[in-house]
Amino acid sequence: MKINATTKISKILKENPQAIDVIAGINHNFRKLQNPILRRSLATRVSVADAAKIGKVPVEDFLKALEKIGFEVDYHIPDTDKKNIYIMPPDFSNREIVKLDVRPIIAQGKDPFGYINKAAKNLKPEQILLIINDFEPIPLIDYLISKNFVHWMKQDDEGNYLTYFKLNCKKPGFWQRLFGKKEVPCRFHSLDKEVSSSKQNEKAPVSVPHQKEGDFEKIEKQYDGKMKQIDVRDLEMPMPMQRILESIEQLPEGYALFVHHKRIPQFLLPELKKRNYSYVAKEIEPDYTYLIVYKSNS
Amino acid sequence: MAKNLHTDNAPDISTVKPHFLFAAIGFLVLGILMVVSASGFFQAYYNHRLLAITHTAVLGWLMMLIFGSLYQLIPVIFDTALYSERLAKFTFWFTAASIIFLVYTFWIGDYVRLLPYAATFMYLSLFFFVFNIMMSYKNARIKNIKASFILSAVFWLLMAETEGLLTALNFKFNFYNAIHVAHLHTHAIMGLVGFFVMMIFGVGTTLIPMFLISHRLNEKLLNKSFYLLNTGIAGLVLSKYLYPNRFVILVFWSIIIAGVIYYLLYINDSYKKRMKKTLDVGMKYTMLSLVFLGLPVLLSLILILLPKSNGSRYAEIIMLLYGLSMIFGFFTTIALGQTYKTLPFIIWLEKYQKLVGKYHTPLPRELYSEKVAGVQFYLYMLFLLFTPIALILQNQNLMLIATVLFLIVSVLYNYNVWKMFFHDSEQYINKREKEILKDHN
Numbered sequence: 001m002k003i004n005a006t007t008k009i010s011k012i013l014k015e016n017p018q019a020i021d022v023i024a025g026i027n028h029n030f031r032k033l034q035n036p037i038l039r040r041s042l043a044t045r046v047s048v049a050d051a052a053k054i055g056k057v058p059v060e061d062f063l064k065a066l067e068k069i070g071f072e073v074d075y076h077i078p079d080t081d082k083k084n085i086y087i088m089p090p091d092f093s094n095r096e097i098v099k100l101d102v103r104p105i106i107a108q109g110k111d112p113f114g115y116i117n118k119a120a121k122n123l124k125p126e127q128i129l130l131i132i133n134d135f136e137p138i139p140l141i142d143y144l145i146s147k148n149f150v151h152w153m154k155q156d157d158e159g160n161y162l163t164y165f166k167l168n169c170k171k172p173g174f175w176q177r178l179f180g181k182k183e184v185p186c187r188f189h190s191l192d193k194e195v196s197s198s199k200q201n202e203k204a205p206v207s208v209p210h211q212k213e214g215d216f217e218k219i220e221k222q223y224d225g226k227m228k229q230i231d232v233r234d235l236e237m238p239m240p241m242q243r244i245l246e247s248i249e250q251l252p253e254g255y256a257l258f259v260h261h262k263r264i265p266q267f268l269l270p271e272l273k274k275r276n277y278s279y280v281a282k283e284i285e286p287d288y289t290y291l292i293v294y295k296s297n298s
Numbered sequence: 299m300a301k302n303l304h305t306d307n308a309p310d311i312s313t314v315k316p317h318f319l320f321a322a323i324g325f326l327v328l329g330i331l332m333v334v335s336a337s338g339f340f341q342a343y344y345n346h347r348l349l350a351i352t353h354t355a356v357l358g359w360l361m362m363l364i365f366g367s368l369y370q371l372i373p374v375i376f377d378t379a380l381y382s383e384r385l386a387k388f389t390f391w392f393t394a395a396s397i398i399f400l401v402y403t404f405w406i407g408d409y410v411r412l413l414p415y416a417a418t419f420m421y422l423s424l425f426f427f428v429f430n431i432m433m434s435y436k437n438a439r440i441k442n443i444k445a446s447f448i449l450s451a452v453f454w455l456l457m458a459e460t461e462g463l464l465t466a467l468n469f470k471f472n473f474y475n476a477i478h479v480a481h482l483h484t485h486a487i488m489g490l491v492g493f494f495v496m497m498i499f500g501v502g503t504t505l506i507p508m509f510l511i512s513h514r515l516n517e518k519l520l521n522k523s524f525y526l527l528n529t530g531i532a533g534l535v536l537s538k539y540l541y542p543n544r545f546v547i548l549v550f551w552s553i554i555i556a557g558v559i560y561y562l563l564y565i566n567d568s569y570k571k572r573m574k575k576t577l578d579v580g581m582k583y584t585m586l587s588l589v590f591l592g593l594p595v596l597l598s599l600i601l602i603l604l605p606k607s608n609g610s611r612y613a614e615i616i617m618l619l620y621g622l623s624m625i626f627g628f629f630t631t632i633a634l635g636q637t638y639k640t641l642p643f644i645i646w647l648e649k650y651q652k653l654v655g656k657y658h659t660p661l662p663r664e665l666y667s668e669k670v671a672g673v674q675f676y677l678y679m680l681f682l683l684f685t686p687i688a689l690i691l692q693n694q695n696l697m698l699i700a701t702v703l704f705l706i707v708s709v710l711y712n713y714n715v716w717k718m719f720f721h722d723s724e725q726y727i728n729k730r731e732k733e734i735l736k737d738h739n
Binding site: 083157233234235236237238241242245246247248250262263264266267269270271274285286288 | 306307308319373374408506509511513514517573574643647651652654655656659662
């Protein structure tokens with residue numbers, strides 16, 4: 001397996017579980033990883049570069065250690081380092097601070113997550129939560145951001161990381177208040193469930209995953225030279241649908257259908273799904289959309 | 299730019315279909331009511347029989363069509379699923395019951411005992427619809443000018459309904475001093491122009507270029523039309539309430555007309571750039587309806603300029619003609635046209651979508667009788683011609699003939715709708731397969 005500074009630790013551990021001992025051997029800071037709870041919460045989110053930062057070791061040392069147990073290593077480091085600026089933004093100063101030092105908790109081999117979560121839940125909008133730790137708590141920051149917090153971080157003289165969290169309170173704008181657009185409540189977001197249940201959409205979750213940027217190009221490349229093209233823009237309803245469905249029935253194995261369409265054909269989509277086809281789309285201009293229809297893998 | 303995609307935006311057929319069925323029956327009932335009370339057309343335009351007929355036409359026929367068509371079109375216009383299909387189904391039954399109740403109330407002319415209840419039920423059912431559309435808009439991923447037309451239309455519907463409800467309740471509780479006829483005017487402006495015209499324009503911006511197959515249209519015309527129409531309607535309603543000065547009303551009237559003209563320019567753009575040169579019966583109706591839009595424009599101008607002498611017989615006839623030209627000249631003509639385009643497509647989707655590419659499938663227009671549709675079209679034109687003549691000449695016999703023509707039209711329309719609903723796709727495919735086999739031998 002080829003790894004570089006951006007590879008996630010979890011991937012490395014999945015490939016070779018012994019890597020955990022190697023990583024723990026790099027620096028005493030990583031011994032915490034041998035704690036399974038901590039490992040579980042850390043490893044999935046943390047990349048090699050993040051881990052090196054947490055362990056205060058150069059990324060190269062980290063990669064070198066992994067190279068020794070058989071990983072293929074790319075030493076090129078993407079330029080992501082940011083200089084830390086230690087000026088506290090005004091909305092973090094002059095507030096009551098709730099301090100939580102997690103170093104003793106970790107030293108006892110316990111997972112600090114529960115303590116932090118409890119403190120975060122009880123935090124009032126005007127208070128600041130300060131987490132003190134001896135490594136940069138990247139997973140924690142990700143977690144609390146997802147729970148509607150904003151953070152600010154600095155390192156003290158002893159090299160400890162002081163991370164400040166406060167609730168993300170935004171005053172609703174004029175239009176937001178007028179039309180009741182969904183506003184972000186100023187509190188701890190308990191579960192993702194909250195968001196989905198409030199939508200109350202009776203539709204079952206869609207089986208075709210949301211298309212991401214670049215998916216169209218990926219599929220286009222994948223079927224390069226193996227695509228049949230049709231242009232249905234000048235056909236009357238429901239001829240475009242008819243032409244598309246007829247064409248996919250006659251596609252040779254492994255081929256995809258490239259359609260020039262006026263828009264994404266909403267009423268065709270459920271039928272494509274039933275026939276086990278997926279699609280990607282790309283809007284070229286108003287009234288002109290590319291569509292690639294291809295056999296679903298599953 | 300790649301877009302986020304859903305596959306399941308299209309509504310279930312069981313949500314859409316009942317609306318078209320109710321509308322067809324409503325259209326038939328309308329025909330019967332018109333023949334039965336043909337003499338009602340020669341009384342004051344606000345007599346209870348005419349109110350029953352107007353509300354059958356506007357709610358039982360047109361509103362139901364708009365409900366059904368809009369549920370089907372939400373995915374296309376908003377690029378999102380309808381907010382709640384369960385609510386839509388509930389709304390259908392609730393609305394159906396409310397319409398029957400309301401029309402019955404008007405028919406027997408019971409303003410004091412029943413009307414407040416009927417109006418309340420009607421208000422609730424329309425509110426459910428408006429709520430469903432507004433919530434869908436909230437999730438919409440397309441928020442362009444076409445979507446704005448729809449949104450402002452449902453806003454005016456809510457306004458028209460609120461006023462209708464207040465007027466109806468006032469018959470019983472008398473909480474404000476009002477000339478009910480004056481409220482009838484603002485109710486009609488918001489309902490007919492704010493809701494129906496705006497909604498038909500909004501749906502038309504998607505459907506008409508789609509059926510004419512025209513690309514690259516000048517959407518700026520739509521923007522202008524949208525803002526002019528809304529400014530004009532809001533101004534007209536407010537001035538009727540606060541400052542009913544003829545000049546002010548004329549100014550806002552002109553703003554509305556400017557909005558209508560910009561819209562017609564957009565349609566003209568689409569018509570000129572169309573790929574499909576010959577118009578089928580559905581598009582014939584549609585294009586004609588837009589020409590007929592000139593009538594209410596002219597009549598409303600006459601109404602504004604007419605010297606104020608309340609109770610004048612001429613003014614009342616013109617008022618009645620104005621209402622009829624709107625409901626029958628414009629709305630019903632375009633509704634008949636567009637249902638001959640959308641309904642066959644919806645039924646085709648239901649019956650043939652899964653068979654396409656595997657068997658030889660018919661075109662949507664093969665699901666109904668084009669011959670019947672053609673006859674229906676000409677008879678309807680005759681009705682549109684006879685009605686104003688009968689009213690101007692105050693000729694009761696001619697009016698009776700006109701209403702009988704209308705009844706025949708509604709029977710023919712029902713024939714085609716039921717033919718589509720009972721179309722048997724299996725039978726069709728078997729027949730086609732046999733024919734193909736025969737050709738081979």
